[in-house]
Amino acid sequence: MPAPASAKAANRHDMSVILVTGSYDHEIRFWEAWSGICSRTIARTGEVGQVNRLAISPDKRLLAAAIHKKVHVYETGSPSSDPLVTFDGHTMNITSVAFHSEGKWLVTGSEDGNIKIWDLRSSTLHRTYDNSAPVNDVCIHPNQSELISCDQSGSIKQWDLSDNICSHELTPAGDVPIRSVSLASDGSCLVAGNNKGQCYVWKVNDEHSGLPRFQAVTRFLAHNKYLTRCLLSPDARYLATCSADTTIKIWSISSNYDFKQEKVLIGHQRWVWDCAFSADSAYLVTASSDHTARLWEMSSGETVRQYNGHHKAAVCCALHDGAS
Structure with missing residues (x-):
């Protein structure tokens, strides 16, 4: 991210840094990272369910918002509150959403026990995997041909997109629910x-290493x-963990x-639900039940900006300040 003193930070039309938060108040807010000003609000008034997860496409053009059973895809550069496309097919809360590295598709996981891949080019459902337990998180392997999911039954599964199978399963703590997974x-x-x-x-x-x-490992x-x-x-040098104890720990x-x-x-004064790193790993954004989001400087561990405006718990955030 640019230095706080950068004049660019004051430019409301500068899309080099996209910072978004979602809340139980049914609002999605875009923020100017350094000024802390809310530059755009998408209010889902009258719509059932809160905003659960957010993801920004690699080219910064699209924002995917998991709202109850649906995914709304918005244009980040448009002032419109109407989604570009809506993906509807899950029967329960969507808990995770992630973009393919080239923006060709996105993946969702849901409490209905299904993982779905949606084709962004044709705006259709491409594939469904039956996880057989409520899905809490899904991430895409850097090779873009595998998914890693975790669920309420305590399982972590690798899904092979080429062979359309669950190729590996881990149960590190029996039936204790796994909340979150992250791949380097x-x-x-x-x-x-x-x-x-x-x-x-x-x-x-590597699959071919013989190991x-x-x-x-630990x-x-x-x-x-x-x-x-x-x-x-x-940069895979740090791990951030968020908790009900109101803290974020950096490892x-x-x-x-x-x-x-x-x-x-x-x-933060209440539960911390979500976090997102800057591209250079120097900053971290967090979202909390105290209605706020915060921008932290990793080197000092201090809050450099607080984002106020949500009226209920802020439960998800997304940050994209890398090269588009």
Whole structure:
């Protein structure tokens, strides 16, 4: 992200940094990252269900918002509150959404136990995988040909998009629900966090290496309360964990996958639900039940901006400040 003093930060039409939050108040808000001004609001008045998850397309052109059972896809540069396309097919809350690296499709996971792939070029449902348990999170492998999901039954599954099968399954803590999964940007490391605040780490080996695909390397207690999100930084040097204990913890990662608590980010007054790193891993955005979002500077662990405007819990956020 640009330096706080940058004159560009004051330009409302500068789309180099896209920061978005979603809330139980049914509103999606776009923010000027450094001024803290809300530059655009999409109000889903009268619509059933809150905004659950947000994702920005790699080219910054689209915002996907998981709202109850539907996904609305908006143009980030348009002032319109009407979605470009709506994907409707899940029968329960959608809990996760992620874009393909070239923006060709997006994937969703839902409490209805299904994972769906939606074709953005034809605006149709492309494929459905039956996970057989409520899905809590889904991420796309950097190779774009595999998905990693986690669910309420305590399972982590790898889905092979070429063979259309679940090729691997992990159950690190029996039936304890896994809340969140995160893959390193090079696909070498997988981290998962569960309802009891425990984090599990696997080294991900190449399919042709002759080694197990997932090799358990460590586990640690990240929080003493409910863990809501775990997220590896783009440079894979840090892990951020969010929790019901109102804190965000930053863990440094050594070359041998040793996780050391480096900072505790304190400032939110209630549950912290979601987080997003800047492209250079120097900043972190968080969303909380205290109705606010915060921008944190990783080096100091301090809040550099607070975003006020939501009237209920802010439960999701998305940040894209990389090259489009």
